[in-house]
Amino acid sequence: MSKSYGNTIPIFSEEKMQSKIIKKIVTEAVPMEDPKEFEGCNVYNIAKLFLDYEERSALQERYKKGGEGHGHFKLYTHDVIWEYFKPYRERREYYEAHQDEVRDILKAGAAKASAVAQPIIEKVRSATGIKY
DSSP states (O other): OOGGGTOOOOTTSOHHHHHHHHHTOOOOOOOTTSOOOOTTOHHHHHHGGGOOHHHHHHHHHHHHHOSOOHHHHHHHHHHHHHHHTHHHHHHHHHHHHOHHHHHHHHHHHHHHHHHHHHHHHHHHHHHHTOOO
């Protein structure tokens, strides 16, 4: 997947937008009642990234059984991805609403990095004769 190809799934987008993008995933044209091949299916390959062994096996059985179209699997994939990233979206929303806290975290990180880097920078300056 590549952002420049326009085939990414934005995890922080609105739910409708994410669903719309997942619905556009290219799949084979197989009648709904027929079994589907999960191996090589773009929708399955994305969904399996978010599933444990039992969930993957259950999804494979749904593909093999037939009676569901790729649209059903796309909706399922959307639900799985939406739930997986829910805590991250909530955390992002929190920090977007608390910008001062973000700045404090960044300042603390900068101070910590500076404390580690400063002795090394001094050694390099001394060895090279660079004055600051």
